[in-house]
Amino acid sequence: MSTPAPARISVPKSAPQKNQEKPQLQIGRLLVDAGLINERQLAQALVSQVAWGSRLGDTVMGLGWVKPLDFYQVLARQLGLDFINLVKTPGDDSLFARSEYASYAQDLYLPWRRENGILWVATADPLSPALAARWGDRSDVRFVVTSKFDIIWELQRVAGKEFSQDAVLSLAEFSPEHSARTVITRAQTWWLAGLLVFAGISLRMFPLPFAIVLNTLVNAALFFSFAFRTLLCWLSCEENIGMAITPDEVAALHDADLPLYTVLVPMYKEPTVLPILVAALKRMDYPQSKLDIKLVLEEDDHETIEAAKSLGLSANFEIVRVPASQPRTKPKACNYALRLARGQYLTIYDAEDKPEPDQLKKVVVGFRKLGSQAACIQAHLNYFNAEENWLTRMFTLEYSLWFDMFLPALDELRVPIPLGGTSNHFDLAKLRQVGAWDPFNVTEDADLGLRFAALGYHVGVVNSVTYEEANSHLGNWIRQRSRWIKGYIQTWLVNMRHPVTLFRNVGWRGFCSFQLFVGGCILSGLSYPFLVIPFIVWLFTRSNMMHSLFPAPVLLISMANLIVGNSCLIYLSMLAVAKRRFPALLPYALTVPGYWLLQSVAAYKGLWQLITKPFYWEKTVHGISKYTHAELSHSDAQQ
Amino acid sequence: MASANTLTPSSAILTPSSSASRRWQIVAVIACLLLSVGLVYGRHHLGTWVGSATALILLLLASSFWWWHLSSRELPGRWSVLFSSLLAAQSLVWLWHHPRADVAVWQGALGGAAFTYAMLWVFELHDRDAGLRSLATAALLLSIGILAKPPLLICCALLALAVFYDDHRPADGIVNSLLLLLTPVLLCTLAVFLLRALAAEGLVPVDWTIGRAHLDAAPLHLSLLARQIPALAFCASVLAARWLMRKTGSSDLAIVIMLIFLPTFGMARWMPMPLSLLDVSMIVSWGAACLMALDPPIPLLPRLVALAGACASLYFCC
Numbered sequence: 031m032s033t034p035a036p037a038r039i040s041v042p043k044s045a046p047q048k049n050q051e052k053p054q055l056q057i058g059r060l061l062v063d064a065g066l067i068n069e070r071q072l073a074q075a076l077v078s079q080v081a082w083g084s085r086l087g088d089t090v091m092g093l094g095w096v097k098p099l100d101f102y103q104v105l106a107r108q109l110g111l112d113f114i115n116l117v118k119t120p121g122d123d124s125l126f127a128r129s130e131y132a133s134y135a136q137d138l139y140l141p142w143r144r145e146n147g148i149l150w151v152a153t154a155d156p157l158s159p160a161l162a163a164r165w166g167d168r169s170d171v172r173f174v175v176t177s178k179f180d181i182i183w184e185l186q187r188v189a190g191k192e193f194s195q196d197a198v199l200s201l202a203e204f205s206p207e208h209s210a211r212t213v214i215t216r217a218q219t220w221w222l223a224g225l226l227v228f229a230g231i232s233l234r235m236f237p238l239p240f241a242i243v244l245n246t247l248v249n250a251a252l253f254f255s256f257a258f259r260t261l262l263c264w265l266s267c268e269e270n271i272g273m274a275i276t277p278d279e280v281a282a283l284h285d286a287d288l289p290l291y292t293v294l295v296p297m298y299k300e301p302t303v304l305p306i307l308v309a310a311l312k313r314m315d316y317p318q319s320k321l322d323i324k325l326v327l328e329e330d331d332h333e334t335i336e337a338a339k340s341l342g343l344s345a346n347f348e349i350v351r352v353p354a355s356q357p358r359t360k361p362k363a364c365n366y367a368l369r370l371a372r373g374q375y376l377t378i379y380d381a382e383d384k385p386e387p388d389q390l391k392k393v394v395v396g397f398r399k400l401g402s403q404a405a406c407i408q409a410h411l412n413y414f415n416a417e418e419n420w421l422t423r424m425f426t427l428e429y430s431l432w433f434d435m436f437l438p439a440l441d442e443l444r445v446p447i448p449l450g451g452t453s454n455h456f457d458l459a460k461l462r463q464v465g466a467w468d469p470f471n472v473t474e475d476a477d478l479g480l481r482f483a484a485l486g487y488h489v490g491v492v493n494s495v496t497y498e499e500a501n502s503h504l505g506n507w508i509r510q511r512s513r514w515i516k517g518y519i520q521t522w523l524v525n526m527r528h529p530v531t532l533f534r535n536v537g538w539r540g541f542c543s544f545q546l547f548v549g550g551c552i553l554s555g556l557s558y559p560f561l562v563i564p565f566i567v568w569l570f571t572r573s574n575m576m577h578s579l580f581p582a583p584v585l586l587i588s589m590a591n592l593i594v595g596n597s598c599l600i601y602l603s604m605l606a607v608a609k610r611r612f613p614a615l616l617p618y619a620l621t622v623p624g625y626w627l628l629q630s631v632a633a634y635k636g637l638w639q640l641i642t643k644p645f646y647w648e649k650t651v652h653g654i655s656k657y658t659h660a661e662l663s664h665s666d667a668q669q
Numbered sequence: 670m671a672s673a674n675t676l677t678p679s680s681a682i683l684t685p686s687s688s689a690s691r692r693w694q695i696v697a698v699i700a701c702l703l704l705s706v707g708l709v710y711g712r713h714h715l716g717t718w719v720g721s722a723t724a725l726i727l728l729l730l731a732s733s734f735w736w737w738h739l740s741s742r743e744l745p746g747r748w749s750v751l752f753s754s755l756l757a758a759q760s761l762v763w764l765w766h767h768p769r770a771d772v773a774v775w776q777g778a779l780g781g782a783a784f785t786y787a788m789l790w791v792f793e794l795h796d797r798d799a800g801l802r803s804l805a806t807a808a809l810l811l812s813i814g815i816l817a818k819p820p821l822l823i824c825c826a827l828l829a830l831a832v833f834y835d836d837h838r839p840a841d842g843i844v845n846s847l848l849l850l851l852t853p854v855l856l857c858t859l860a861v862f863l864l865r866a867l868a869a870e871g872l873v874p875v876d877w878t879i880g881r882a883h884l885d886a887a888p889l890h891l892s893l894l895a896r897q898i899p900a901l902a903f904c905a906s907v908l909a910a911r912w913l914m915r916k917t918g919s920s921d922l923a924i925v926i927m928l929i930f931l932p933t934f935g936m937a938r939w940m941p942m943p944l945s946l947l948d949v950s951m952i953v954s955w956g957a958a959c960l961m962a963l964d965p966p967i968p969l970l971p972r973l974v975a976l977a978g979a980c981a982s983l984y985f986c987c
Contacts, residue, residue, distance in 0.1 A: 264809075267802035593863065597812075597856040605805055608849055616845040620852075 057086050060104045066096045082317035083286025091345030092318035098177045098345040102154060106175035109156055114142070116152060116180035123188050125149070131189050135370045137161060138181050142174065154178035182348055182370055189369075194353045197365035201465040207527060208481055210471040210520040213644045215527050248557050249591045255550025256591075256598045258543070262439035263431070263602045267609070272438035273399065273407075274493045275392040283391055285317050291390055292373030292458065296326040296363045300381040301337030303499075303653040305665055307381050308341055315387040321346045326367040329353050357645040361467030361474035368466055377455040382499040382652040384414060385453060389494040393455040396492045405460040405487035406479065409453035410434060413500035415657040416612065421507055422500035422655075423618045424625040429500075430606035433491075436547070441491040445543035446483035446536055448476035448521070453496040460487060470645050471524070473517025480525055480544065484535040499655045504628075506651050511632035513648040516640045518552050554595070555633030558626050561592040596623045724775045725761075731779065732757035735958055744965035748972065755979040756958055759899065762983070763950055777818065778947045782955035784810070784817045785927070788825045789920045789959040792832050796918040799836050804849060807833060812853030815861060818942045820935030821952065826854065828923045899985035900950040904928070904957035906978020910971035916964045924956045954982065 058072045067075065067090060079089040087105060090096045099115075106113035125141035126134075134140050137160040139153035149171050153161060156173055165171045186193070202209040214222070232240040265271060295307060304325075311323055327334050329351045338349050350370060352363045364378060375393065379385060389409055396407045410433040416426035433450060440447045454475060464481055467474040482489050501507040525532050525544065533541045564585065603619040639646060652658075736753035740746060787810050795803035807829045814822045833850055904924065911917050931952065935944040944952075966972040 260809075264802065264805060267800065267805045269800045589864070590860075593856075593860040597853065597860070600856065601808070601853050604849055604852060605801060608845075609801055613842055613845045616848050 057105065057108050060108050061090065061096060061101070064100070064104055066090075066100050066104065071095055078317075078319075081285050082319050083284075083288075084317060084319035088319035088345075092321070094318075094344030096345075098179055101345070102175055102177045105156070109175065111156060111173055111175045114152060114174045114176050114180075116140075116142075116176050116184045120187065121152065121184060126188050128189070128192065131185065131192075131369065133160070133164070134181065134185055136372050137164075138178050139164075140176075140181055140184055148172055150174055152176040152181065152184075154181050178345075179348065182350070185370070186351065190353050193366050193369045194355050194362075196369070197352075197362050198355060198357070198469050200365070201468050202470065205465050208465065208477075208524065209468050210477070210524050210644075213520065213640065214523055218523065218527065245588060248553070248560075249588060251553055252550070252557065252561075252591050252595060255546045255554060256595050258546040258550065259436065259602060260598055262443075263435045263605055265439040265442055266435040267605060272441050272491045272493065273396055275395045275399075277388075279395050280388050280391045283394065285320075288317060288320055288391070288394060289374035290320050290322055290372055291316060292322040292324065292371040292376040294324050294326055294364055294367050294371070294376065294378045295381060296360045296367070296378070297331075297334055297381045298328055298649065299331055299334060300652055301334045302662065303381045303658060304334065304337050304341065306658065306661055307379070307383065308343065308347070309665070310384045311347075311379075312344075313387050314385070314390060316390040318344065318346055322371065322373050323347045324350045324367050324370065326350045326352060326363045328358070328363070357469055357647065359469050359472065359474070359645065359647040361471065362469035364474075365466050365469060368462070371458060373458055375455055376458045376461060378452050379496065380452045380498060380652065382658065383452055383496050384498075385409065385496040386494050389453070389492075389496065390455075392492050392494045396490055397455075397457065400488060400490050403486070403488045404490055405457050405464070405482045406449065406489045407455045407492050408433075408437060408447065408449050408479075408489065409455070409492055410437075410495045411450050411453060412495050412497055412610065414497040415500050415502065415655040416615065418500070418502050418655055418657065420618070420621070421504060422502050423615055424622070425500040425507070426612065427603040427607055427615055427619055427622065428625070430610040430612065431603050434609050435602065435606045437491045440543065440547070441489070443539065443543065444488075445540045446480045447489045447491065448473075448518075448548060449479035449489065451475055452498070454479075455492075468524075471517055471520045472513050472645070472647055473521060476517060476548070477521045477524065480521060480548075483540060484525070484532060486535070499652055499658055501650065502655050503651075506654065508628070508632050508635060509648040510650040511629065512635035512639060513650075515552065515555055515629075515633045515636035516644070517636075518548055519637065519640055520644070522548050522552060552633070554626075555629050556637065558630040558633075561588050561595070562623075562627065564588060565592060596626075599623070599626065727776070727779050728757055728760055731760070731783070731955075735962060738962040739965055742962060742965045743967065748965075751976070752961070752979060755976075755983055756903075756954065759903070759954065759979070759983045760951065763899075763947060774945070774947065778945070778951045781817050781821050781944075781948050782951040784814050784821065784825070785952045785956045786959040788814075788829070789923060789956055790963065792828070792919040792923050793960075793963045795832055795836075796920070804833050804836075808850050808853045811851070812857040815854060815857045818935075818944055818948065820931060820940055820942075820944050821948070822854075824927055824930045824935070826851070828926060832919050832923070899982045900953040900957075901928075902985060903975075903978045903982040904953050906975050906981070907957040907961045909978075910966040910975040911960060911964060913971045913974065914964065914966060914968065920960055920963065924953070924960065927956065928953060 058067075058076065061067050062069060062072055071090070075086060075090050075093065075095070078084075078093065079086050082089060084092070087101055091098055091101055103113045121140060121142040122144065125144060127141075137158055138155045139151055139158070139161055142150045142152040144150070147170055149168075150173070151161075151165060151171055152174050154176055155161065155178075156175060161173075165173075202211040206212070229240070229244075293311065295311075297304070311321070312318070314321070323346050325338050325347060327338065327349060335349060335351065338347075348370075350367045352366045355362075368376070375390075375397065377390070377393070393407050393409070397404055400407070412429050412433065413422060413426045415422050417423070437447055437450070451473075460482075464478070464485055464487070466478075468477050471477045479489050501510055525548075529541075532544070536544065565588075599622050600619050603622050604616055607613070607615045607619065639648075653662075732753045735756065736749050739749035739752060744752075788807065791803055791807045791810060794806065811822070811826055811829060814825060829850060830847075834846055908917075908921055908924070911921060931944060931949050934940060935949065961975060966975050
């Protein structure tokens with residue numbers, strides 16, 4: 031084994047002082063001498079370093095001026111240590127301790143090799159106080175410098191399978207009552223079977239009274255669900271509902287006090303939209319040196335991996351390769367990347383997301399305002415391609431209603447909030463504490479929001495928007511929506527395994543809100559055709575058959591709900607776009623009933639998939655909007 | 670026994686809670702007596718127990734709500750009780766001055782009054798905070814307003830347009846502003862027509878549909894205005910009290926417009942389902958009640974002005 035001859039260093043026992051002039055100037059001078067930056071860049075980096083409260087190395091790498099490989103070589107030279115490339119000279123796997131995987135990822139070190147009784151530790155941060163605390167008083171330990179990417183690479187090489195296994199099974203094994211791995215429990219199966227038998231017998235013996243009772247129950251549930259949504263909207267018509275972070279509060283933040291922020295971007299076969307995402311993240315008003323951005327890609331997605339590599343990303347971007355295993359879902363990929371996350375807070379963005387630049391700062395203010403019980407803050411979502419076609423307009427209406435009206439009102443009422451797909455910002459420690467995402471649930475975000483509430487944590491909503499790409503193709507839309515509804519059914523089933531416990535945990539308000547909001551979504555999707563079809567049949571045929579099939583009271587109840595429900599949806603959508611200031615979309619709200627029919631198609635597809643392929647992740651294709659293509663062409667032309 | 674000396678029979682001490690509970694008991698007994706008298710009196714005039722009981726319950730609920738609304742706005746408790754009693758008495762006398770009217774007429778009149786109360790409340794809400802909430806509330810109220818008579822609904826819809834239109838026009842455009850305000854009422858109207866169509870097809874019993882016209886429509890005549898003096902006295906005194914307090918706003922203007930519009934057009938025979946004198950009187954007096962509850966006359970002079978108006982109304986009614 032050709033081991034380099036590294037020098038022993040005395041590792042500082044305490045954290046290095048902030049703005050310690052001498053070593054900073056030294057590393058800066060070395061970088062200039064090496065021709066990696068010029069004098070002007072050094073001066074600028076020193077200013078940024080003080081403002082951001084970061085080290086010079088992180089600053090110049092965050093700004094994208096120095097490649098990590100070059101920087102760590104200079105750092106090794108400065109400290110009189112040897113630099114090693116872990117990809118070329120991997121370490122001894124047997125030295126890895128499973129219990130310390132989290133520390134390796136957090137503090138960026140690894141046990142590399144043991145030779146002649148000396149343990150060689152590879153580190154990307156030789157001056158780290160954590161390293162000093164761990165190894166400082168050991169005389170049999172020596173250090174070598176390596177790049178942080180080598181640490182992540184090596185850690186994944188050695189522990190990748192365990193990370194992957196944990197990502198899939200940790201929640202199901204340690205907290206099975208919260209996992210959707212079991213779609214329907216034995217007790218729930220008995221209940222369902224009992225209800226079906228009862229329904230069958232009743233239908234056989236008393237068909238008409240049974241139809242009336244069933245119709246009345248379904249319609250009553252729908253009525254209360256619509257009424258609840260109307261109440262939520264009415265509450266949200268107040269301009270300053272929810273947590274409103276002002277620009278002054280954001281301006282009052284000092285960059286130096288901001289924590290490290292992990293950003294996860296799970297992607298699969300989306301190489302085209304990558305440049306847009308990178309540009310959006312670079313526009314964030316947050317010190318680049320304090321961003322720990324992880325592009326979470328599947329190991330076999332060579333196309334996107336190559337596209338990411340070709341972009342020449344700055345050092346705060348990392349590529350995390352998720353080993354292929356089942357279920358192949360976004361939450362599993364996120365769980366995997368969570369093992370490598372280092373920030374105090376963590377957020378998730380989709381590949382095509384464009385968050386407002388001050389979103390991360392607003393969230394930091396939000397967490398400070400909400401106090402220790404806050405586990406998550408959800409940002410609003412909306413679409414940048416609203417005007418593309420009817421479907422995108424409808425989708426925008428729906429998202430405006432959901433994120434601008436429903437969620438802030440749920441927050442105001444302090445009831446469980448089903449989180450949206452992206453732009454949910456977590457306190458990382460609390461996220462780990464609750465077991466993170468359920469990889470078997472295809473709306474893992476909604477499930478997580480409810481789990482936080484059940485465990486007594488607070489989920490807030492912040493007044494910052496992330497713009498996404500609305501589905502502009504019907505097939506793609508149905509695929510996405512069927513997954514959402516399948517996930518909602520999974521979430522409802524998981525939470526209703528122990529209804530009494532749920533009631534105790536979230537209180538009567540939380541329980542009712544869960545039933546009306548999550549349960550109401552499922553019920554309205556599934557029952558909508560049964561409300562509409564009788565009416566349409568009668569309208570076009572004026573058939574007398576209606577009299578026998580739908581006696582007057584049944585027909586009247588359905589009809590009233592159809593009219594009241596649709597009217598509510600139309601008007602609430604109008605209010606939502608009025609609040610969002612999209613006046614051009616107001617008239618389109620009148621076509622919401624048509625959109626709801628599509629919703630029902632997706633609901634039945636979701637229900638069917640829940641039975642046949644419960645954990646299958648229907649992939650939504652991004653980057654198909656003409657707006658996205660135009661933006662990509664524009665950026666290509668600029669380059 | 671030392672311990673026995675420290676014991677006090679619970680009945681010997683009148684704690685605040687027991688004194689409050691005794692006061693409520695007295696109020697309850699008096700209320701029951703008044704209700705019984707009212708019920709017997711109503712039975713005598715109307716010839717039906719159900720009708721008089723319904724009217725009494727509705728009035729009791731309305732008066733209790735007004736009392737609560739006044740009290741919640743920091744008007745001293747005794748004054749709230751006094752005002753609500755006077756208005757309840759006045760409404761009761763009005764109702765029993767219409768012995769031939771059936772229960773539906775009473776309900777219609779009280780429903781119209783409640784609708785007016787809510788609309789004026791929303792106009793006041795808009796004066797305080799011209800946000801989306803007041804507009805949404807107005808639009809949803811207008812949709813419920815299809816249960817009221819068309820003249821009142823038309824009047825309130827026009828007033829709502831006047832109040833909200835300017836705020837939302839610059840941002841949303843003319844059509845969109847109209848859509849925001851009128852969509853619920855238009856959808857509800859459509860629903861009514863749909864239900865009528867179903868009724869015509871025999872799918873829905875006729876009784877379920879809305880819009881049965883059977884009212885004692887009075888001819889259009891200026892003398893009608895004179896017959897409203899009881900309601901006008903109270904309304905004028907409330908407007909004067911609010912003017913004295915410098916609290917006049919959209920709601921005051923709205924009630925003045927209603928005073929002009931409703932007797933002239935609302936009671937015309939050619940109007941579908943015209944208003945009756947009872948309707949107009951109830952609308953005006955409960956509209957004034959709303960104005961008073963929004964900003965109760967806290968200084969003595971406005972309070973005395975309002976009290977004088979309420980007393981005068983009751984006197985004219987009797």
